[in-house]
Amino acid sequence: MYADENSSDELEAIYAERRDVDLEMAQMHAEADAWHAVRDRGYCNHGSALGYLNPPAFEAQKLLKPGQLICNAGCGTIFADDADWYAQLDDPMANPVPLPVRAPAPAGV
């Protein structure tokens, strides 16, 4: 049995595509791991934020001026606007904010 030119080209394309997807997945996982590791190191990764709302729905929103956002992931940092939040969300270690110290989990849990 001989490999036919077309199907081997096709296979090569499929393999190349799989390799690209694997690389992309690996890179995404590495980025996600690094992002989560920020919290393990005791810094906030600003994973969620509340926007200004009038009247405020949450206590934290009372601190905001129109356009601002407040980190809802643990640190309470106030971001000037969406772009400010996105920038710090993308690279939380550029301007690391320590998470407030939490009580350790009860022993045995």
Ligand SMILES: [Zn+2]
């Ligand atoms: Zn935060």
